[in-house]
Amino acid sequence: MSVSQPVVPKPSAVARVGSRWYFVVTIATIGLFAWVPFVHAAVRLGRKSLYARAAVFGAAAAVMFTLLSLSPKDAAGHTVGTTGNLLTSVASVLGLVVVVVACVQQVKLRRQVLGLAPAEQGDPALAAALAARARRTEARKLVASDPLIARDLRIGRPDLPRNYDDGGLVDLNNAPAAVIASVCGLDAETAEAIVGIRVEVGGFAAVDDVGTVVPYAALDRVRDRAIVLPA
Known part of the structure; x- marks a missing residue:
């Protein structure tokens, strides 16, 4: 016996383009605000697990901010010294990792928020x-x-x-x-x-x-x- 699946309406082109802010925020801030889309999705989808993900990306952002803050700088605000360069490099690599991981997860998350795919598959x-x-x-x-x-x-x-x-x-x-x-x-x-x-x-x-x-x-x-x- 087959079960008919509900027809999920596709969002408008405007909604789909507008929803790309997930990626814009994540990439433009080099991962510092990658947690924001996850909070938004958690509110929209009502999934508490997404708050945990947001916390992880928030913690990564805090680490990056701390590393950048600890980097020695000259009067013009430029990083100086071996320690400064090392801390900045570590923060940059961490930011790149956060951007990649967050964007990969946000692809599916964005579809769920838009309604292109069901957020939860029932039994x-x-x-x-x-x-x-x-x-x-x-x-x-x-x-x-x-x-x-x-x-x-x-x-x-x-x-x-x-x-x-x-x-x-x-x-x-x-x-x-x-x-x-x-x-x-x-x-x-x-x-x-x-x-x-x-x-x-x-x-x-x-x-x-x-x-x-x-x-x-x-x-x-x-x-x-x-x-x-x-x-």
């Missing part, structure tokens, strides 16, 4: 279960409003060829015992008892009519999966 099994539940709800509405169309679509009859996906329903008034047992998670004896009663009374008026033969523990499952169409 596919959960998504499938929720989608099936939504289809069952839709199918039940159709059963209630137009039972003739519901019958034509073979809602509740997974044993018959059909094109309509009802999300996993079974018609207690028309489906075979084996199908009722499979869909509702019942044992064969209980399913046969349901079929026996429906033959005896000429069909059920509501799903809860089978409550006398269905074990209490299975009632919720039956209510979730069963419908009754005219026999």
